[in-house]
Amino acid sequence: MEFFEFYRKDRWPHQFCPGCGLGTIMNGLYKAFNDLKMDINKTVFVSGIGCTGRVPGYINADSVHTTHGRPIAFATGIKLARPDLNVVVISGDGDLFAIGGNHIIHAARRNIDIKVIAVNNATYGLTGGQLAPTTPHNMVTTTSPYGNKEHPFALAELVAAAGANYVARWTTAHPNQLVNSIKTALTIPGFTFVEVVSQCPVNFGRRNKMSDPVYHLRWIKEHSIPLSKVTFDLKSPFDFMDINFKGIYTVGEFVKRDRPPYGKSIEYENNVLRPPKE
Amino acid sequence: MLTPGRYFISGNIAVAEAALLAGCRFYSGYPITPSSEIMEHMAARMEKEGGVFIQTEDEISAIAAAIGAGMTGTKAMTATSGPGFSLMQENIGYAAMTETPVVIVDVMRGGPSTGQVTIVAQGDVMQARFGSHGDYENIVLAANSVQELVDLTIKAFNLSVIFRNPVILLSDAELARMIEKVEIPKNIEVYDFNQIKIPDVPEFKPLGNGHKLAITGLTHDERGYPITTDVNVHRRLVTRLVNKIKNNESMISDVEIINPDAKNIIVSYGISSRAAYPILKKRKDVGLFRPRTLWPFPESKAKDVFEDKNIITVEMNLRGYDLEVERVARKYGSKNFKHLKLIGGEVPTPKHILDALEVN
Numbered sequence: 001m002e003f004f005e006f007y008r009k010d011r012w013p014h015q016f017c018p019g020c021g022l023g024t025i026m027n028g029l030y031k032a033f034n035d036l037k038m039d040i041n042k043t044v045f046v047s048g049i050g051c052t053g054r055v056p057g058y059i060n061a062d063s064v065h066t067t068h069g070r071p072i073a074f075a076t077g078i079k080l081a082r083p084d085l086n087v088v089v090i091s092g093d094g095d096l097f098a099i100g101g102n103h104i105i106h107a108a109r110r111n112i113d114i115k116v117i118a119v120n121n122a123t124y125g126l127t128g129g130q131l132a133p134t135t136p137h138n139m140v141t142t143t144s145p146y147g148n149k150e151h152p153f154a155l156a157e158l159v160a161a162a163g164a165n166y167v168a169r170w171t172t173a174h175p176n177q178l179v180n181s182i183k184t185a186l187t188i189p190g191f192t193f194v195e196v197v198s199q200c201p202v203n204f205g206r207r208n209k210m211s212d213p214v215y216h217l218r219w220i221k222e223h224s225i226p227l228s229k230v231t232f233d234l235k236s237p238f239d240f241m242d243i244n245f246k247g248i249y250t251v252g253e254f255v256k257r258d259r260p261p262y263g264k265s266i267e268y269e270n271n272v273l274r275p276p277k278e
Numbered sequence: 279m280l281t282p283g284r285y286f287i288s289g290n291i292a293v294a295e296a297a298l299l300a301g302c303r304f305y306s307g308y309p310i311t312p313s314s315e316i317m318e319h320m321a322a323r324m325e326k327e328g329g330v331f332i333q334t335e336d337e338i339s340a341i342a343a344a345i346g347a348g349m350t351g352t353k354a355m356t357a358t359s360g361p362g363f364s365l366m367q368e369n370i371g372y373a374a375m376t377e378t379p380v381v382i383v384d385v386m387r388g389g390p391s392t393g394q395v396t397i398v399a400q401g402d403v404m405q406a407r408f409g410s411h412g413d414y415e416n417i418v419l420a421a422n423s424v425q426e427l428v429d430l431t432i433k434a435f436n437l438s439v440i441f442r443n444p445v446i447l448l449s450d451a452e453l454a455r456m457i458e459k460v461e462i463p464k465n466i467e468v469y470d471f472n473q474i475k476i477p478d479v480p481e482f483k484p485l486g487n488g489h490k491l492a493i494t495g496l497t498h499d500e501r502g503y504p505i506t507t508d509v510n511v512h513r514r515l516v517t518r519l520v521n522k523i524k525n526n527e528s529m530i531s532d533v534e535i536i537n538p539d540a541k542n543i544i545v546s547y548g549i550s551s552r553a554a555y556p557i558l559k560k561r562k563d564v565g566l567f568r569p570r571t572l573w574p575f576p577e578s579k580a581k582d583v584f585e586d587k588n589i590i591t592v593e594m595n596l597r598g599y600d601l602e603v604e605r606v607a608r609k610y611g612s613k614n615f616k617h618l619k620l621i622g623g624e625v626p627t628p629k630h631i632l633d634a635l636e637v638n
Contacts, residue, residue, distance in 0.1 A: 008492075011503060041488040042486060044486060046346075057492055057494060057503070057504065060490055061490055062486060062489065062490060062491045062493075063492050063493065064485070064491075064493045065492075065493065065495065065504070066342065067342070067368055067372050067495060072339075073342030073346070074342045074349075076306075076332070076339065076342075076343045077304070077306065077344060077348075077349075078347065078349060078485060080304070080330045080343070081346070081347035081352040082350045082352075082485065085485070085486040102335055102336060103335065106334075106335040106339075
């Protein structure tokens with residue numbers, strides 16, 4: 001599959017800013033589909049609102065650009081009505097975890113067979129760089145001009161706890177690992193989730209002394225540590241909560257398990273979840 | 279599925295069974311009084327008919343999942359009541375913009391806010407039409423008996439696929455629990471996607487069939503590509519979305535008219551219109567205009583009835599359908615208006631209407 005068989009050439013050039021991480025991610029998505037030789041005619045790409053929400057519109061397949069925060073809910077309806085289709089949700093951190101936070105934890109709990117790629121650029125890029133639930137502590141945005149008073153969400157950890165079958169986090173500074181994780185996510189049944197930490201030099205970096213995309217990317221790389229280093233010990237410098245609050249990203253594969261997906265769990269429930277007989 | 283014959287069932291069960299008869303194979307919902315029996319009945323019946331049932335985490339995802347299913351060419355429905363209906367409004371506008379067929383049943387209860395959970399009201403009449411932002415047209419149906427809930431549920435699915443538009447069926451807390459005789463006819467008229475060609479309604483193409491659809495709630499051109507800054511693209515799209523309903527009003531509208539030549543005309547719909555029938559039997563100077571299709575306003579049918587008449591509207595809200603009735607009736611020369619408005623759960627009785635008729 002050529003690049004412009006996967007993307008709609010008549011919609012090029014895309015609308016993303018120079019230096020945006022979405023270029024790397026769109027390339028990775030194409031590579032994953034190309035390597036797996038997946039039929040894009042049997043795939044529906046669903047997104048919400050935001051910069052990342054515009055990505056499916058460029059893909060040369062069925063794409064649904066939904067209302068703000070609701071792509072997972074729409075994808076649930078599509079997948080249940082047409083179980084033979086691959087349903088891939090590509091959306092941003094604000095869309096999936098602020099306004100749409102309820103839907104993603106419940107979809108993960110149901111373990112419904114949809115694939116989610118969440119692009120985390122730590123801000124609301126399309127609306128001009130406001131505070132997001134993923135903005136690291138003390139960082140400056142247009143709605144936190146004196147620095148963020150809050151602490152960010154740990155997206156991958158949250159989804160893993162909610163019950164997804166596969167959860168990974170990479171950054172745009174890890175393109176090869178990202179492609180491999182997208183490939184794994186697309187092939188594992190059940191709810192799978194890949195978080196990509198991405199740079200937004202124009203609307204986030206600019207206000208935090210990282211207006212140069214290369215510098216921004218380097219900052220992301222320096223602020224990511226492998227999952228093996230993380231501890232759940234408050235006294236350690238790598239405590240899970242502490243490093244998250246500092247805006248350091250743990251990268252790697254968090255969860256890989258084989259829970260039965262939604263709709264296929266009757267046998268499992270009969271065997272495991274039934275209360276023991278007296 | 280119900281076989282043709284007579285049944286003795288409640289309004290909520292009637293809606294669920296009629297939806298299955300109309301070909302509904304996707305139901306998503308969130309429990310809310312007084313609509314929950316629709317959902318409970320669907321949970322028990324849907325999978326036996328080979329359809330999908332899911333209880334979602336809120337009403338927003340209930341309507342979103344139903345629209346998603348509608349995009350794949352599945353007839354989909356959700357049912358709710360006041361507070362849930364408010365949550366659904368944004369996505370109702372999305373369904374109108376993306377021209378996705380979906381049926382929403384609103385079992386009305388006393389509002390605003392949590393209001394009177396188990397008590398009947400008709401306060402959602404204007405919200406059903408104007409609830410979402412921007413210019414769009416909804417088709418809104420209102421039933422006044424359990425039999426009519428069956429007929430109008432089937433009609434709602436037909437209209438939604440014919441016009442590629444969300445269709446809202448208004449039931450209420452009283453009808454929902456009322457048990458009445460229902461007759462399921464031998465031949466039910468059920469339309470499928472693309473079965474009828476209407477000007478201004480493009481052909482429906484489902485997801486997943488290689489059509490490479492681009493669907494967006496942004497202003498888009500014929501290919502589905504977002505073009506948000508062009509005056510003409512927006513004007514062309516939204517005018518067409520409104521006109522496909524507005525220009526076909528005479529085809530959609532369905533009104534029960536009794537004694538159209540009488541000097542006094544009762545305009546009512548839903549449960550409150552049931553108070554009019556005993557009066558009509560006794561008094562020849564009283565007529566009835568009862569829209570089953572509230573929106574688009576059945577103007578083509580109103581023309582002859584509203585000519586220089588005394589109009590009395592009967593409904594269970596403080597500001598509702600009377601606004602539109604008065605606007606249209608004034609256009610055709612009616613000058614005397616009375617508005618009988620009862621809220622709090624008191625269903626109008628013939629005496630209420632007779633008393634209102636006496637006062638000049």
